[in-house]
Amino acid sequence: MMQIAVHGRLRFESDRPRLQAVLNVLNQKFQSISYTQELAEIGGLPMDGVIPTEKFRKDQFDALVCIGGDGTILESVRKVGNSGIPILGVNAGRLGFLASTPLEELEQAFEKLKTGDFQVDERTLVKAETDDNLFGGDNYALNEVSVHKNATSSMIVVNAYLDDFFLNTYWADGLIISTPTGSTGYSLSAGGPIIAPGTSNFVITPIAPHNLNVRPLVIADNRKVTLRIGDADPSFMMSLDSQSNIISSEVEIRVSKADFQVGLIRFGTNDYFDTLRGKLMWGIDKRN
Numbered sequence: 001m002m003q004i005a006v007h008g009r010l011r012f013e014s015d016r017p018r019l020q021a022v023l024n025v026l027n028q029k030f031q032s033i034s035y036t037q038e039l040a041e042i043g044g045l046p047m048d049g050v051i052p053t054e055k056f057r058k059d060q061f062d063a064l065v066c067i068g069g070d071g072t073i074l075e076s077v078r079k080v081g082n083s084g085i086p087i088l089g090v091n092a093g094r095l096g097f098l099a100s101t102p103l104e105e106l107e108q109a110f111e112k113l114k115t116g117d118f119q120v121d122e123r124t125l126v127k128a129e130t131d132d133n134l135f136g137g138d139n140y141a142l143n144e145v146s147v148h149k150n151a152t153s154s155m156i157v158v159n160a161y162l163d164d165f166f167l168n169t170y171w172a173d174g175l176i177i178s179t180p181t182g183s184t185g186y187s188l189s190a191g192g193p194i195i196a197p198g199t200s201n202f203v204i205t206p207i208a209p210h211n212l213n214v215r216p217l218v219i220a221d222n223r224k225v226t227l228r229i230g231d232a233d234p235s236f237m238m239s240l241d242s243q244s245n246i247i248s249s250e251v252e253i254r255v256s257k258a259d260f261q262v263g264l265i266r267f268g269t270n271d272y273f274d275t276l277r278g279k280l281m282w283g284i285d286k287r288n
Contacts (some may be wrong), residue, residue, distance in 0.1 A: 002030060004037070005051060007076050008036075008072060025110055026065065055078075055080065060138060064087045069092065072099065073264075074098075075242070082260040090109075121197060122263050124261060125261060126281075127257070128252045132173065138243060141240040142182065143178070144176050145240055155173060172206040178202065180195040187216070193206035198274055200282060222257065228253075
């Protein structure tokens with residue numbers, strides 16, 4: 001019997017019927033279901049079914065069903081961590097690059113999950129280390145590590161090193177180091193390229209650079225990037241996906257590939273490029 005964990009968020013009260021619809025189908029398909037504390041509180045679910053820990057253990061569940069948008073998926077990544085539990089994203093948000101299962105396909109998707117008729121795409125994570133262990137054990141991200149100015153109109157100066165060799169000084173609003181998964185997120189909005197998962201790359205994307213000849217740079221994900229902020233900036237903001245901290249410019253940030261991956265569940269032929277083409281509306285030409 002499959003052990004299913006469920007996590008979700010309610011962005012707007014008008015989304016409650018969709019959330020309830022997903023929970024109804026889940027309860028029809030599976031006998032053993034546990035809920036995160038956050039979902040139980042917003043959904044009015046029985047507390048005896050609540051998962052007692054914030055982090056999941058290896059083999060604790062067969063899958064985590066995540067109801068929401070891509071932001072909820074990023075929360076789920078922190079819950080599964082290095083447990084190896086795969087995530088199924090049900091899109092109750094807007095764009096949904098990661099939460100790619102639409103509500104109208106729930107019945108078929110859960111039936112395939114139940115019978116094991118699915119694939120797991122392993123996604124690379126990026127980690128950031130500092131001497132003071134700023135983010136503790138949650139120092140990894142599925143999408144990106146970013147540094148950006150903090151409550152000021154001035155640019156920051158970011159000195160970047162690649163494997164301890166000087167790369168460039170970025171005069172910009174900030175700098176993003178993105179995984180292939182995150183290349184359709186913040187990095188894309190800052191002018192970065194789309195990188196397919198599984199290509200073993202990171203992309204370094206400046207945010208609103210002062211010099212227009214400074215462009216995004218694709219590097220191998222086995223390289224280590226070190227960031228040092230210029231002395232003129234007393235503090236700046238550092239983010240790992242949805243986690244953020246204000247830190248001193250004296251802090252050195254070391255960015256590299258995490259030593260584990262996170263699995264995203266997909267079904268049949270619905271691969272990354274199908275999702276990409278659909279979300280970005282490629283191939284839809286009104287002249288035809």
